[in-house]
Amino acid sequence: MKNIAIVESYLTTRTWVEAINSSSLLVPYILCAQKTELDYYTKHGIPAERICDISMQKFESLQHEHAELYEIALRYEKQFSVKLNRIISMDRILKEKSYEQALCYLGFIAQSVDLFLTKHDVSVIFQESTWAQEIVIAEVAKVLKIKNYFPQTVRIPSSRSCFFEYLSPDDMYQRENACNMEEIASDAFSAVVNKGEKPDYFYLEEPANIANKQNLISLFRQVRMMVSGKKNSMCTPSLHQLILDKVKTAILRKALLETSVVFPAEMVVPSSYILITLHVQPESSIDVYGNTFANQIEFIQAISKTTPAKYKILVKEHLPSVGCRPKGFYKELSKISGVVLVSPKEDSHQLIKKASMVISVTGTSCFEAALLGVPAVTASKMYFSDLMVVDQFNPYKDSVEELLSLSSKIENSPQSRIKKLERILCNSFEGNFADSRSFEAVTERENLEKIRFAFEEVVGCFS
Structure with a gap:
């Protein structure tokens, strides 16, 4: 039996724990930031001694120790x-939040987790990487x-998953007995290309719209947590802010999508162009993995400076982000030399x-582009970087013109692209680790069995 921490x-980790609970080889310990989730795991058979309470309620109960927690945070930072x-x-x-409160909270997280992991001899941790407590x-x-x-x-394909090591979307867990992925890679390639x-x-x-199922569920959950006094204000917005944001976003999104004030009603595609796809923000994919390039306006400004004038720079918005951007965001983008804003409704x-x-x-x-035979680059190194023109592209140091020149010299046949995809998939597992609200099928018994097997292999139960 091996002790692991989740x-x-x-909803994401509820599925993971359900899968692990069916294992005779793993013992799950839970690091819990939400009081509601702590209650959930307790009711579903996880003993209290196997749960580390890092909730806001626990933090607030230590108000008299905040000066000490501040110093603890500074000590951990050195390591x-x-x-x-x-x-x-x-x-x-x-x-x-206030800077001092934020530091105290991180000090509380660091110390609590350190003591808990050490006490229970945890060998592996599985987690997401969105919130500050997760990074700590x-x-x-x-x-x-x-x-x-x-x-x-x-x-x-979306039916397969992988495990990244510490905050590195390019550092994938390497399977000792990697499976032959030739057929799966070929099918996945065909699904995209053909x-x-x-x-x-x-x-x-x-x-x-504000009244859709997902928004209503989120709103109900916030109300329930607020009424019960179990909300963690360090990683969930206030109810007032949530409602305000949803209403404002819905109104602004409708206005932006139904007029041509920002996005052209009809797209006239230039003969030569670079395509830049915007990220949803806030989101871990850019705020954590791509934090150096999190200011997307500055990112595109830097790209523009080394792009030859014969190329337009098409900037395509991500549909869920419409209505969520800061005031003046699109106006600043449109001022950048060569930039043409593209409606999120256009076929990517x-x-x-x-x-x-x-x-x-x-x-x-960029992953899709490479499979389609179009040169592509990401600013942060990714698990699919083998398919890119270069491993990573820093627009503040590198030149788009040089990239365009280099791209014409790279082997880019369908066979070479399939082979590279096959190498990526060799270290993947069957199963979907996503949250059950977005993908209900992840809670099906077959998927839970696949997840359990993946956890057992990564922990080293079969070595």
Whole structure:
């Protein structure tokens, strides 16, 4: 039996724990930031001694120790590879709190997790990497030399997942007995290139109106947590802010999509262009993995400076982000030399196919572009970087013109692309680790069995 820790992340980790509970080889311990989830796991058979309470309620009960927690945070920072200021800046909610309170909270997380992991001899941690407490837990694990993995779907195909090591979307867990992925890679390649299929998340319900199912569920959950006094204000917005944001977003989105004030009603595609796909923000894919390039306006400004004038720079918005951007965002983008804003309703595959190059911070659009035979680069190194023109592209140092020149010299046959995809998939597992609210099928018994097997292999139960 091996002790493993799961860092609670609402519906996503409920599925993980359910899968692990069916294992005779693993003992799950839970690091719980939400009081409601602590109650959930207790009711579902996880003994209280196997749950580390890092909730806001626990933190607030230590008010008299805050001066000490501040100093504890500073002491831990000396051992961390990421500064606390950067961790706070990555977190959409914590960065809005008072600086002293944020540091005390991170000190509380670090100390609580350190003591808990050490006491229970945890050998591996599985978690997501969105919130500040999750980054701090990953840093503590690194200090304690405990393996830390981030399960995630490989996107292409969405039915397979992989495990990334500490905050590195390019550092995938290497399977000792990797399976032959030739047929699966060929089918996945064909699905994108010949059938025009896109990753599963593309087909999720678009939250275009405030009364849709997803928004109502989120609102109900917030009300329930507020009434019960179990809300963690360090990683969930206030009810007032949630409602205000939803209403404002819905109104602004409707206005932006139904007029041509920002996005052209009819797209006239230029003969030569670079395509840049924007990221949803806040989101871990850019605020954590691509934090250096999190200011997307500055990112595109830098790209523009080294792009030859013969190329337009098409900037395509991500549909869920319409109505969520800061005031003046699109106006600033439109001022950048060569930039043409593209409606989020435009077909991304059609734009990709005609592009001279596709650029994003960490986006799957570059993964799709490479499979479609279009040169692509990401600013952060990714698990699919083998398919890119270069491993990573820093627009503040590198030149788009040089990339365009280099791309013409790279072997780019369908066979070479399939082979590279096969190498990526060799270290993937069957199963989907996503949250059950977005993908109900993840809770089906067959998927839970696949997840359990993946956890057991990664922990080393079969070695």
